[in-house]
Amino acid sequence: MEKKLSARTNFILTVIFVLFMVFLLYLASKYMDSYKLRVVRLIAIYGIMAVSLNLINGITGIFSLGHAGFILIGAYTASLLTLSPEQKAMSFIIEPIVPWLANVHTDFLTATLAGGALAAVFAFLIGWPVLRLSGDYLAIASLGFAEVIRIVALNAISITNGPLGLKGIPEYSNIWWCYGWLFVTVLFTASLVNSSYGRALKAVREDRIAAEAMGINVFKHQLLSFVIGAFFAGVSGSLYAHWLTTIDPRITTLGPMLTFYVLIMIVLGGLGSISGSLIGAALFAILFEWLRDLEEPFTFFGIHVPGIKGMRILVISAIFILVMIFWQRGIMGREELTWNNLYRWLFARRKGGEKK
């Protein structure tokens, strides 16, 4: 019988860990320069995106490529709600904004919740047709739906300002909002995964036909996971928009490219592991910023290398392919970084030796 930590120890350790993180974040917000702080905030935003996509892809096994669509909905909804009426009147140049949106103005929390809620509603509507498909078809259909959302954002000029996008979004996403939402996302997702719903979701991932035969309503569970994932994607979209301060519906900003980025994070971290997603998101954000140096001119052992644009995406995609070929499990596989597992990894080997 394997020794486990009691629920109480577990809880206390978690509280201590959270308090410690809060302290670290406080130190960071006090002593880090604004550029580093930007990356730190981005890690949390990427973390929410990765955990929400991981709930859909890794835990439920719905291979959805439509995440950017939900992020876009959240970003636009929240930005339209936090922009002041004057700013909206100023930036809508091609066509004036629709009257019912012109004068709405709310605080950041309401806007973020609205962004998440609208993304969830869309996920519900899209889920009805898309989740009847499976495997590759589902991947393409969800990618298609995300593209449809993007194309609508590009053409519904009186609502979204079309290709010009929205500018001057207030930079509300400070470190506490980002990490607060990350905490809520992780807590909610982890409790969901550990509930009976979570076990059903995993059963659907392993074999949907067998799960169906066991009496699990596959469609209902998939839809649930899809909608919850989309809600947090919408939330992350709101945070992302208030981090970027400028959004537009190009392929490279809120289009399929973003979905691929999030996919890289969760594959790198391990499909099906929440803590893996967080590690993947952090690694991706740091790597992506660090590789920025590659695009600057630099001198390597006396050889002058001119800066090449696009180099960092090339390096990232090469790493991605290599991970898929040689190390498909990613960093965490399907394991979670829990106190119990930490305890086991740290002390199990010694225990095993004693038994002999």
Added chain:
Amino acid sequence: MVFFLQNLFNGIMLGGLYALIAIGYTMVYGILRLINFAHGDVMMMGVYFAFYAATLLSLSPLLSAVVAILGAALLGFLIDRVAYKPLRNAPRISALITAIGVSFFLESLAVVIFGAIPKSFLNVFKDRTILNKVLIVAGARIPLLTFLVIFITAVILVVLFFIVYRTKIGMAMRAISMDIPTTSLMGVNVDAVIGFTFALGSALAAASGIMWAMRFPNVHPYMGFMPGLKAFIAAVFGGIGSIPGAVLGGVLLGLIEIFLAAYFPSVMGYRDAFAFIILIIILLVKPSGLLGKKIVEKV
């Protein structure tokens, strides 16, 4: 009538281009059950090969096309060897994710090597008179280019059908799509045949890409994304795995797109969204496509 005729020819031309790309998808899917996400990007690389063969090496347009097609075929073969072959026995989802990675890689490679700024494909032609010629058919003014593209596409299709249905390697391809282990027991070199399939599909994509660039001369690293997705939809439309299905699906998709945009100009901006809506409807109504076979999933 004149308007109809004009759009009919445009639709057939666009459909033909979709069909050529869709064949590459359908052949690979038929054999490996893999959506080769990178297919549209191979097409993009083919266009760049042609562009640089003509402008840097100053080859004639026809010769550049040959260089581009061979280059794309080699690229397709290499992609299979490097990225997909190690994953033959892995779960299908791993191969799909890798395909996305390869697509990503090719796009960023194009940004690094060729630059992100769009280039005009018209620079390939020193003599542009052939591009500007217009034929008048029953009152409709139709560019000669449209006929040229339709004709070339038809010729390529005839050659392709000959390869697949009348040659030994075509027979091997069809056998592999039925059952890989049995075919390998029969003494067929499965990997070589799969490599050949990738090369053939990529060559078709490059040919299609060059004609695409003649019609829409804006060459940039992300140009393969949309045609690639739509060609995949065309392949699903016609029944994935079936080559005649891919041709039928491609032509129908092209016609639907052109006619919707022509008769409902107010939805012009949403043109790219039609294909996806068509895809969802097909998948819901007839998942196996127009000419596909029904596959029953078992535990």
